[in-house]
Structures are given as C-alpha cells and as structure tokens.
Amino acid sequence: MISRLKLYNFRSYELFETQLGDTGTVIVGPNGTGKTNLLEAIYIALRGTSFRGSLLDCMRHQTAHSIIHLETNNQPRRVQLLRSADNAIAKEFTIADSTSKTLPRKHRLPVVLFEPNDLRLISSSPQRRRDFLDGLLSRLDATYDTQLRIFNRTLLQRNELLKHHPESTTKWQDHLFAWDIKFVQSANTLAAARAHFLYTYEKRLELLYASLAGKQTPFTVEYLPSVSLDNYEQSLLDRLQRSREYELATGYTSAGPQREDFLISLHSRPAVKVASRGEMRTIMLAFKLLELELQTERTKHRPLILMDDVFSELDATREKLLQETIQHHQFVVTTTDARHQKDGCLIISTQ
Numbered sequence: 353m354i355s356r357l358k359l360y361n362f363r364s365y366e367l368f369e370t371q372l373g374d375t376g377t378v379i380v381g382p383n384g385t386g387k388t389n390l391l392e393a394i395y396i397a398l399r400g401t402s403f404r405g406s407l408l409d410c411m412r413h414q415t416a417h418s419i420i421h422l423e424t425n426n427q428p429r430r431v432q433l434l435r436s437a438d439n440a441i442a443k444e445f446t447i448a449d450s451t452s453k454t455l456p457r458k459h460r461l462p463v464v465l466f467e468p469n470d471l472r473l474i475s476s477s478p479q480r481r482r483d484f485l486d487g488l489l490s491r492l493d494a495t496y497d498t499q500l501r502i503f504n505r506t507l508l509q510r511n512e513l514l515k516h517h518p519e520s521t522t523k524w525q526d527h528l529f530a531w532d533i534k535f536v537q538s539a540n541t542l543a544a545a546r547a548h549f550l551y552t553y554e555k556r557l558e559l560l561y562a563s564l565a566g567k568q569t570p571f572t573v574e575y576l577p578s579v580s581l582d583n584y585e586q587s588l589l590d591r592l593q594r595s596r597e598y599e600l601a602t603g604y605t606s607a608g609p610q611r612e613d614f615l616i617s618l619h620s621r622p623a624v625k626v627a628s629r630g631e632m633r634t635i636m637l638a639f640k641l642l643e644l645e646l647q648t649e650r651t652k653h654r655p656l657i658l659m660d661d662v663f664s665e666l667d668a669t670r671e672k673l674l675q676e677t678i679q680h681h682q683f684v685v686t687t688t689d690a691r692h693q694k695d696g697c698l699i700i701s702t703q
C-alpha cells in the first residue's frame with residue numbers, strides 16, 4: 353500500500369507533497385496540469401523505470417537534482433536523479449538504508465497501468481503491439497525480461513556488423529555467421545515465449561472480453577511469426593541467408609521477433625478490420641485485466657492500479673465494470689472530469 357508522495361524537481365513539480373487514499377485516489381484537473389506526472393512518479397518509485405520516456409526527461413527543466421519520495425507499506429523509498437554537466441544521468445534508489453543504481457527486483461512492487469495509448473493499440477503499428485506484448489511478458493516473468501535484453505543486444509550487434517561490412521572477407525563472413533547463430537537461438541526463445549503466452553491465455557482473454565462486452569463473442573489471438581514456429585531456428589537461419597543481399601544493402605536484420613506481430617480476431621475476422629473503436633478498446637481492456645489477474649496470482653499481492661484518464665475512453669457499461677474491478681485494489685486514477693470522482697476516495701486537484 354502506498355500512503356504518501358513527495359516530489360522535488362520532478363517534471364512540472366518543483367516541490368509537491370500529498371497523501372494517497374487507502375483505497376483509492378482520484379487526481380482531477382484540466383489537461384496539462386501534471387496529473388500523469390504524478391502517476392509516473394509513483395510508477396518509477398515502484399518499478400524503477402518510467403512508462404513514457406527516459407528518467408532524464410523526468411527531471412524538471414534546467415535542474416540537476418530531482419527526488420521522488422514514496423511511502424510504501426510504512427517503508428519509505430527514495431529515487432534520486434542527478435544530471436551531470438554532459439547531460440548524463442545518475443540514479444539512486446534507496447530503500448531501508450540500502451542504496452543501488454537500479455531498483456532491485458525484490459523491491460519492484462506489482463503495478464498495473466491502464467493508459468489511453470494501450471487502449472488504442474489494435475489499430476496502431478506492429479512495433480507498438482510488439483512493445484506492448486514484450487512489456488506485459490517482462491512484467492510477468494523476469495526470465496523473459498532477461499531474454500528480451502539479450503535478444504535486443506544481439507540484434508543491435510548483428511545490425512552493426514551488417515552496416516560495417518568490409519568487402520565480404522572470410523573473417524567477416526565467419527563473424528557474421530557466429531552472430532547469425534546467436535541471433536536465431538535468442539529469437540527462437542522470444543518467439544516461442546510470445547506464442548506460448550497467447551496460446552495459453554486465449555480462452556481466458558475470450559472470457560474477459562465476454563464479461564466486458566456483456567455477450568459471448570468468438571475471440572481468437574494468434575502469434576504471427578516470420579517463419580514457421582516448428583523448426584523456427586533453422587528456418588530463420590535459412591531465411592536470413594537468403595536475404596543476405598537485402599540485409600547488406602539496408603544494414604538491418606530482415607526477419608525475426610523484431611518484425612513479428614499478433615492478430616486478434618472477433619467472429620474469425622481480424623479485429624483491426626472489423627471491430628468498432630469501442631470493441632478494440634474492450635479487447636485491450638481484456639489484456640489489462642488478464643495482466644491484473646496474472647500479477648495477483650504470481651506475486652500473491654494485489655497490484656496497485658494506476659489509470660491515466662481511461663474512463664473518458666469508455667462507455668457507461670464498461671466504465672462501471674472497470675470501476676467494480678478496481679474496487680478490490682488500491683488505485684490512483686486521473687481524470688479531467690470531476691464526475692468520475694468516487695465515494696470514499698481521496699481527491700487531489702491539480703488545478
């Protein structure tokens with residue numbers, strides 16, 4: 353449970369201090385008054401990273417020292433950000449007299465964030481959908497988080513090699529082949545984990561969708577790999593070798609998890625083509641509720657819910673269902689519309 357937030361030079365806030373409600377807090381104010389900034393500060397203190405940019409961006413303009421102080425379960429935690437002359441950042445996370453440069457995994461508390469961009473994900477780019485799925489899997493599974501980092505590093509190294517190729521010497525070709533092998537192995541781990549996750553939770557997503565939509569709707573979700581998932585490693589290796597000329601010309605790896613996507617269908621038709629905007633939002637809400645359920649099961653704690661102005665995106669029925677779900681968690685909600693205030697909540701105005 354979080355109980356108090358203090359900020360120093362964080363985004364639009366020079367000095368700010370507030371209590372947080374035991375059950376819930378509603379942050380009300382017009383656009384651009386710093387509501388999301390407060391959610392972001394809480395998120396950073398609990399998870400160690402921001403959900404919308406680098407920690408350097410979070411430091412108040414023209415300042416060199418920022419602090420987030422959050423009381424959680426009667427234990428204070430402090431995040432200090434220091435900007436050096438060359439605009440580099442040093443971070444310090446302090447919990448119970450122990451300080452570290454990153455937030456230790458054991459101190460990352462479960463948080464589920466609902467934000468309007470996620471609700472619009474179905475109609476957005478494959479890159480954003482991949483990031484969404486990777487974010488979801490990384491929050492649920494520390495091993496996936498590590499595998500994703502390894503994959504991203506491998507991809508970067510391989511692309512560097514493609515960009516800086518000498519006149520295809522044998523030494524360079526051997527070097528690239530070694531990276532091809534590393535790449536397909538790492539790619540296989542990621543693609544298999546993503547496909548497995550979607551396959552495992554397809555039925556649960558269908559149920560969550562039905563409860564939000566108020567009616568049974570045939571719902572499927574399918575991972576779209578660059579090559580067949582059976583024999584993925586070898587097929588990807590063959591594909592890369594066939595695309596060598598294209599890759600050398602562009603300097604980019606032509607296939608693999610960094611190009612893959614997933615497809616959600618309603619009534620056996622791609623949601624991106626047939627679903628209404630409301631239905632697309634309902635699909636994404638089903639994903640967020642799944643995350644909430646899985647985080648609760650895996651951590652044995654009820655996650656804190658942060659909601660950034662999502663009620664304005666929903667109709668009255670879905671808003672009510674979502675309100676009922678969040679009743680069982682501590683939550684912090686932002687809204688521009690004072691009508692979304694709820695009984696028993698602490699109200700913070702940013703006006």
Ligand SMILES: Nc1ncnc2c1ncn2[C@@H]1O[C@H](COP(=O)(O)OP(=O)(O)OP(=O)(O)O)[C@@H](O)[C@H]1O
Nearest residue numbers: 363364383384385386387388389409410411412413
């Ligand atoms: N590093 C920073 N230093 C100073 N001010 C900043 C910094 N980053 C963002 N801001 C300011 O914070 C304000 C935006 O805050 P925020 O996104 O929290 O608003 P909001 O109330 O959530 O708005 P909306 O309702 O439109 O989503 C803007 O005025 C922006 O200029």
